[in-house]
Amino acid sequence: MSSETLDLARDIISNYSGRTLKIMEVCGTHTHQIFKYGIRKLLSSDISLISGPGCPVCVTPTGFIDEAVMLALEKNATIATFGDLVRVPGSEQSLALARSKGAKINIVYSPLDAVEYAKNNPDEEVVFLAVGFETTTPSAALAVKNAKEKGISNFSILGANKTMMNAYRMLKDSADAFLYPGHVCAITGLKEYDELKDEGIYGVVTGFTPKEILGALAMTVKKLEKGEAFEENCYKRVVTYEGSPSALKLIEETFDSCDSEWRGLGIIKDSGLCLKKKYSDFDARKKFNLPEITGHPNPHCRCGEVLQGKCTPKDCKVFGKGCTPEHPIGACMVSGEGACSAFYKYGGDF
Incomplete structure (x- = not known):
């Protein structure tokens, strides 16, 4: 983006005057970048920027943490997880507290790390906490396929993978437009967003630099001013119309759509991903015969x-x-x- 274009974008978002526009930045990384670089301070008072459910750890429900704690403390499983989940409160305790009681909690950087650990420790039942959107789901799919191909039977996943499309539909009345997350769109492509536009759900795909976010916000404001249906791609160096065919194929081969619970949003139809029948041996819920758990978040938390x-x-x-x-x-x-x-x-x- 040239300096002239950047100045124009700043001018658009700073000097807009009209009906209040509600723009939801869905991605948590966008939220942090917007704060870090003071972008909110540039906005006209008639532009309301609100945060949405784009943090996979945040939308994972309390009951999922309760399931993981049960696996660790009652089923004697070794939990493999990304670091953020360890401190997320469950109904009564977090994985961090469970670890202080003797649970084995391993921090990994990829699902394949968990598969490798299971291979090297055949006497342990290793459960990877599969949390994330379309961006990280292919790596969970690859881990399951890898474990099956190598006959690593002491590996499974506790799944909470989600897809974004029906979440946008649920939040349709919460915002006039969305800033779509560039990394998710890099996998899905823009093809799916045609349907959203036809349903009156609008948004702009953006990357993660301050310039990219400013440009996307300016584009969103101008499009909303015109009152036309739109979907725009301001992240063309990464996001294409088709997305990543290989990643989408991997997801399709490994998972089926299912209903899924989102923290704060409840059950969203067909927004989750469950392992296909041929991979059911790697489903921790079935493997350990987990009961259905309804989590109870702290009532003071909003x-x-x-x-x-x-x-x-x-x-x-x-x-x-x-x-x-x-x-x-x-x-x-x-x-x-x-x-x-x-x-x-x-x-x-x-």
């Missing part, structure tokens, strides 16, 4: 409303008091992509 754009973290009474990064009450304060952690880290009157 993460669910934050994820729907109904309030900001600062509207929550425990924000920055009882709930801090050192002592989180909700998932949105734990995750490095969470809206609460962004508000806490960067502060300011937003």
